[in-house]
Amino acid sequence: MRKPVARRLQIAVAVAGTAVAATVGVALSIPEASAAAAGATGFASVNGGTTGGAGGATVRATTGTAIHTALCNRASSSTPIIIQVEGTINHGNTTKVSGAGCNTAADRIELKEISNVTIVGVGNGAVFDQLGIHIRDSSNIIVQNVTVQNVKKSGSPTSNGGDAIGMESTVRNVWVDHATLLASGGEDAGYDGLFDMKDDTQYVTLSYSTLRNSGRGGLIGSSESDTSNGFVTFHHNLYENIDSRTPLLRGGVAHMYNNHYLNLNESGINSRAGAKAKVDNNYFEDSKDVLGTFYTDAAGYWQVGGNVFDNVTWSAPGSENNPAGPNPTSNTTVSIPYAFTLDSASCVPNIVRQTAGDRTGLKTSTGTCAVTQGPTTGPTAGPSSPRPSSPAPSSPPPSAGPSQPSGSNLSLASGAGADGSSKASGTSYGNVKDGSLGTIWSPSGSTGSISIKWGSATTVGSIAIREASGSAGTIGAWRVLNGDTGAVLASGSGAGAAVTIPRTSLKKVTFEITSATGTPKVAEFETYA
CATH class of the missing domain: 2.160.20.10 (Single-stranded right-handed beta-helix, Pectin lyase-like)
Incomplete structure (x- = not known):
């Protein structure tokens, strides 16, 4: 909007x-x-x-402290190192580490007085x-x-x-x-x-x-x-x-x-x-x-x-x-x-919609209004791997999420809001419209609904539900509802693809999960004209 x-x-x-x-x-x-x-x-x-x-050397790290430790354990401050990071790095798992090859701090990831680091x-x-x-x-x-x-x-x-x-x-x-x-x-x-x-x-x-x-x-x-x-x-x-x-x-x-x-x-x-x-x-x-x-x-x-x-x-x-x-x-x-x-x-x-941001498969532009796929093989393949010097075969990355509709995501528009039927502890309705795959909404059980809403009528023609990393496939049957009237706009199972709905002018659109194999974890509820 x-x-x-x-x-x-x-x-x-x-x-x-x-x-x-x-x-x-x-x-x-x-x-x-x-x-x-x-x-x-x-x-x-x-x-x-x-x-x-x-x-x-290549080192794996799941905490900020481990990142600092990897830097500090090098032979010198310029010894090359690749640090592969997975998980959430925060104040709770990041401390200062000392060593000949580092100069770190407790309240940030500190790359100070060093070189040759990925x-x-x-x-x-x-x-x-x-x-x-x-x-x-x-x-x-x-x-x-x-x-x-x-x-x-x-x-x-x-x-x-x-x-x-x-x-x-x-x-x-x-x-x-x-x-x-x-x-x-x-x-x-x-x-x-x-x-x-x-x-x-x-x-x-x-x-x-x-x-x-x-x-x-x-x-x-x-x-x-x-x-x-x-x-x-x-x-x-x-x-x-x-x-x-x-x-x-x-x-x-x-x-x-x-x-x-x-x-x-x-x-x-x-x-x-x-x-x-x-x-x-x-x-x-x-x-x-x-x-x-x-x-x-x-x-x-x-x-x-x-x-x-x-x-x-x-x-x-x-x-x-x-x-x-x-x-x-x-x-x-x-x-x-x-x-x-x-x-x-x-x-x-x-x-840019197809390539920008993390976990997008490291896709790049060809310079001719087309996109090349990132690496699909090797120990760090898919959306998490460094880009090779030449494009790899163009198969979808394992965690690329649903296909992406064209246009701007209306859920991120100024004035857009979110609500739902329930929310599990530590999750929030607003997390589905913050542009981050690292924050989520979950219902209090295995089923429930989440909605995007606007202050004035907005035309929506497609949606994309992005499940949190590691939870893909949890969502079973679902329905897309006109939140103003309750009319069913679409139904199906699984959240692995964009959903096209009849172009509808509404103030609220609802994604209702009617069955799941566990607790659904929705990172983003995207809406498009």
């Missing part, structure tokens, strides 16, 4: 740059391209490349719950196929200054891939950024990831004087229900291509203090002020091409407000030192 806007725009833009005034702050020269590790993309592929723990979610998935990942004075780090959620800087518990993933103080070559970064509100609710970089952080790529439900998507530079950061690539990511900072860029260079920006509530890409943003073939939808310089008179710059602006509104220019729209044109040029292939912006929402 879309928020009201003044008018609907859909514009494809590709304009040559024009001369601009000199930038402010520290100038960073564009690096030369260099050989990259198989799989690393964007700026993480230059400056020697990003290989993580390739070639090192952290990858495997098996049923890795969820870092209320516990952030902190990268400091480190290099050559890969974080892949994980969820990091609800990290707070105030309230209880706190971790990592409220950042889901934060980097600072001479960080080089970090690749975060197929991650899901979530909050449950803005700064007033105790959260900060989802993906922050400051104090000399360079050569970073964020790819195929989902950032959702936060006041702040992330920043590059902590202040107008912190301009030593840059060379960051963002591609094939979903930013959804974010107030601002997608990202906030202070100085330096960033490349944003083939991202889907949906429901940016206040502002989007905020280029400031002499920063240069290359903005290629992105899809901006149902959003406000998606590109420009905001909240400062320290100008930033952008080069735009091939973007789609769908239902985007723009504020009027002011002394500290310089939106790029309503007809964005380039005011600088940016040289990119690595090879990349652009999907057409028109297909970006569909590509």
Whole structure:
């Protein structure tokens, strides 16, 4: 359900740059391209490349303490290591560990003064719950196929200054891939950024990831004087229900291509203090002020091409407000030192929907509006494995969940709610509409119902029920009901596929479980037009 806007725009833009005034702050020269590790993309592929723990020992970890122990047990702080993580990592199972190869902390996953490390979610998935990942004075780090959620800087518990993933103080070559970064509100609710970089952080790529439900998507530079950061690539990511900072860029260079920006509530890409943003073939939808310089008179710059602006509104220019729209044109040029292939912006929402986030099979784009399957064989196959250098056969991953309808998930719309017939202890109705596969609703017994509801009539034509990892197949017979009238819209058994229903305008849709082999565990109840 879309928020009201003044008018609907859909514009494809590709304009040559024009001369601009000199930038402010520290100038960073564009690096030369260099050989990259198989799989690393964007700026993480230059400056020697990003290989993580390739070639090192592989260690399994199911607690934060085990992650720290694996780091500390290395021969040195640079000995390569791949840490395969499964389960929920939280304050209850994370402690400080000491050793020659580490410098850890008890209230976060600490990657400090180390190099050559891969952290990858495997098996049923890795969820870092209320516990952030902190990268400091480190290099050559890969974080892949994980969820990091609800990290707070105030309230209880706190971790990592409220950042889901934060980097600072001479960080080089970090690749975060197929991650899901979530909050449950803005700064007033105790959260900060989802993906922050400051104090000399360079050569970073964020790819195929989902950032959702936060006041702040992330920043590059902590202040107008912190301009030593840059060379960051963002591609094939979903930013959804974010107030601002997608990202906030202070100085330096960033490349944003083939991202889907949906429901940016206040502002989007905020280029400031002499920063240069290359903005290629992105899809901006149902959003406000998606590109420009905001909240400062320290100008930033952008080069735009091939973007789609769908239902985007723009504020009027002011002394500290310089939106790029309503007809964005380039005011600088940016040289990119690595090879990349652009999907057409028109297909970006569909590509990103299939590929972004953890436990999506590590699928990637071909660059031709099609998707390749991630690995399907080997000890870490399927949605939990690192991506191979060439695509594996395209069979469905074992825990990919139901097939995905097209379009935006209406359950995540502003104002959507949830209720049900009952809930088991420790579960919540709202967990089925928070965008996280790590939180669930269960009925108090083996049967019950869960509903998505809206304040006004909403047209629904299909749903998808995502069971929690490890519980697939528990749901037996079910019905989909019009919650307003009680009419049966569909029925069947098993929750392994998307369900098409007659397109119906309603305020409430109900999924009723009438039989099960155990206690159902529903992670997400998705609804689509």
